[in-house]
Amino acid sequence: MRLDLAKAFTRKAAEIAMRHFKRTEGRRKGNEGIVTDADAEIEEFVKQRIREVFPAERILGEETGFTEGAAADASAVPPNDLIARLGGLPKKQTVKGLFRDLPGPSATPSAGSTDETLWAIDPIDGTSAFAAGLPIWVISVGVVLKGLPEVGILSMPAINEMYWGDESGVFLNNKPVRLRQGMDQFDSESCLMVPSNSHRKYQINFPGKTRSMGSLAAHMAFVAAGAADAALLGRPHLWDIAGGAALVMRGGGQLLTLSGGPCDWAPLLAGQRPAEPLICGPEKTVRAILPYIKIREAVDY
Incomplete structure (x- = not known):
């Protein structure tokens, strides 16, 4: 209900x-x-x-x-x-x-x-x-x-x-709708959604396209609907991602940290940001994308 x-x-x-x-x-x-x-x-x-x-x-x-x-x-x-x-x-x-x-x-x-x-x-x-x-x-x-x-x-x-x-x-x-099939090989038509400030916070050498539409929730919706392979989320608050995370996870996807660990929901549930940036999508895809993303420097989110 x-x-x-x-x-x-x-x-x-x-x-x-x-x-x-x-x-x-x-x-x-x-x-x-x-x-x-x-x-x-x-x-x-x-x-x-x-x-x-x-x-x-x-x-x-x-x-x-x-x-x-x-x-x-x-x-x-x-x-x-x-x-x-x-x-x-x-x-x-x-x-x-x-x-x-x-x-x-x-x-x-x-x-x-x-x-x-x-x-x-x-x-x-x-x-x-x-x-x-x-x-x-x-x-x-x-x-x-x-x-x-x-x-x-x-x-x-x-x-x-x-x-x-x-x-x-x-x-x-x-x-x-459904997520794209998990993959570990990417080409020019592969798509990673990224935050609008990703050029300042990350070094990304992803072989496909990177797109930023201005909304993390929209990025997660596009992943859940198969319009993108994965989405880099940064260190969001729970309100930014709760709705989108439900869609991605209900579709069989995962939220992982950039170090490859599972998302720790405890700080998010307390109203805080996670300790590490997050990325979502099919687990196979996300793990294959992780080596292409590096944090530029410690930044204030």
Whole structure:
């Protein structure tokens, strides 16, 4: 049911974003890039919708940080009622018989516990692109269950694409998609997605193409849909990657560090950056790409 709810409120959040798109300016927020009025409005809207149905569950948003869950509320709105109020599911889309309900909220756990349900929200991933009027930016919602991203919704309103996934698979506008087949040989048509600052932070000798579209969430969506072989993620926050990680992992991919180890989710769940840069994709592909990427120098992320 979380997937249904998240898809419904993400569609409404997309309407908010498009009202601001090409009509707003970005403001600096220290060393963390820029923010727009749309970021705050979307994050507050999404948080309120989650609170109506799952008041006991924690939320981590880029703009407001952690919001702790309240005690279970008997007056919480039934998910189907809220979905209907938000306009229902898209035409020809049904989840009956397709998705199993995910576990319901439990007692409030200790901070950082892997037993809790945590919603991770990036209201606009790719705010610089959004503020510049460029079309690739993402509303990202991820649901973390037992310490791992399990449900992801990535909406790209400017190009009318919505990626979503859970235990039933990964979909783009309701059509199933898949990662590219794992490989260890690359040619000029191979594609590695990279952050926009990769030219300053890394030495990359990848034999194929490198592309940067301005949004880590979009890069992960493209990997999950087979439009790219892998994506270098740098040292992101959980809100940057929770939705995309769910798609990649549900599709059979992995997130690894540049030293080849598994992603340590503990610091991410605590709101911190990982110790090492991350890369995602089919494990065979990722391990074959690792030798082509070197960190230039210690940099402040």
